[in-house]
Amino acid sequence: MKFLASIDVMPIKEILDPQGKAVLLGLKNLDIQGFSDCRIGKHINMEIEAADKATAESIVEDACKKLLANLIMEEYTFELTAI
Amino acid sequence: MKFLASIDVMPIKEILDPQGKAVLLGLKNLDIQGFSDCRIGKHINMEIEAADKATAESIVEDACKKLLANLIMEEYTFELTAI
Known part of the structure; x- marks a missing residue:
């Protein structure tokens, strides 16, 4: 399944x-x-390709924690929409 | 009225x-x-203080066009939520 991850x-x-x-x-x-x-x-x-929404969510969490957000100074929120 | 403008x-x-x-x-x-x-x-x-939602919308449009977005290379979308 393909999802659009919209991350702030x-x-x-x-x-x-x-x-x-x-x-x-x-x-x-x-x-x-x-x-x-x-x-x-x-x-x-x-865009993210994943087996289901839960898998996509955990991959996006991982990406936010490891790369997209500096957790000392930033916080993140995201929405996933199937496309 | 007070609104939260969430602009991308x-x-x-x-x-x-x-x-x-x-x-x-x-x-x-x-x-x-x-x-x-x-x-x-x-x-x-x-946050934006305005008489009503329509007024707040036109002020946010104005702010996006004049300052927040470079309309040659960028596009903007926004949501207004009453707070």
């Missing part, structure tokens, strides 16, 4: 997010009001 | 994604099999 890797809440601060400043300079608390991370889309 | 900014399909290629190679080196077609972009979470 975000800085953990305790970590300062300078990119987020820069975006908020940029939006203010463009006179786009109303935004607060901006957090920026990675969005990763990957 | 991804490279358009026609554009080569060297980051994605590097991740696929890294996963292979870690002997994590089954992945293909990796695309990497930005995931942005922001």
